[in-house]
Amino acid sequence: MQVTPSNVHIEAVKGGITQQADVQAIVNAANAELTTGGGVAGAIHHAAGTELYKECQQFAPIRPGEAVITSGYKLPNEYVIHCLGPVYERRKNYEELLEKCYINALQLAEEKNIKSIAFPAISTGVFGYPMEAAAEVAVKTILKQIPQLKHVEKIKFVLFTQADLEIYQNKLEELQ
Ligand code: AR6
Numbered sequence: 001m002q003v004t005p006s007n008v009h010i011e012a013v014k015g016g017i018t019q020q021a022d023v024q025a026i027v028n029a030a031n032a033e034l035t036t037g038g039g040v041a042g043a044i045h046h047a048a049g050t051e052l053y054k055e056c057q058q059f060a061p062i063r064p065g066e067a068v069i070t071s072g073y074k075l076p077n078e079y080v081i082h083c084l085g086p087v088y089e090r091r092k093n094y095e096e097l098l099e100k101c102y103i104n105a106l107q108l109a110e111e112k113n114i115k116s117i118a119f120p121a122i123s124t125g126v127f128g129y130p131m132e133a134a135a136e137v138a139v140k141t142i143l144k145q146i147p148q149l150k151h152v153e154k155i156k157f158v159l160f161t162q163a164d165l166e167i168y169q170n171k172l173e174e175l176q
Helices: 039-048 052-055 094-111 129-148 160-175
Strands: 011-012 023-029 066-069 079-083 115-117 156-158
Touching: 011 052, 011 160, 023 066, 039 052, 052 066, 066 094, 079 094, 094 115, 094 129, 129 156, 129 160
Parallel strands: 011 156, 023 079, 023 115, 115 156
Antiparallel strands: 066 079
16 A cells, blocks of 8 residues: 655555565664564564664663664664654553654654655554554654655555554555
8 A cells, every 4th residue: 555645655564574675764663671572673683683782782771752773784774763662551641652753763764864764563562552543643643744854755664464454554544
């Protein structure tokens, strides 16, 4: 599925975050210590190699909503933007914290003149955020940021399952 509001191309695809060779940066659903972990973080660290872990350590710990940027090392991407999503319903402002992940990731991308970026569904695995609600936050927040983007031209949402992909596709159609 592909949508193009203004000059920014948005798409949702089914796949693994480490297999997105057509984007300059991928986003990590990190843990606070920026260590390997499981899910998205595990896949990214495994594919990038131990150099990624070493670079990450100078930034750790990060807080929910925060994002930091590193090189991609053995990944096919130049950069990894590490975001710490909120644990669902742990704090009152979990929705705002999830929004901040997308805003901060895009801001870092803009600062580095990044043209293309792929996001996983942050917080929807171990952190328990329901996919439907998380998709709404992700899509709404990205669409709201689009008028301010000067460098980012392509945004990909990468979903692990067909069911999750369909949720994102419906949100993209509904919120355009
Ligand atoms: N590519 C794309 N999506 C994936 C992949 C992958 N390789 N693997 C899982 N998903 P999660 P969180 C989906 O748990 O909820 C980690 O252990 C998955 O189906 O990776 O933000 C960290 O170390 C789900 O929809 O991230 C943290 O401690 C989504 O990606 C904690 O989990 C996010 O799942 C972060 O939890």
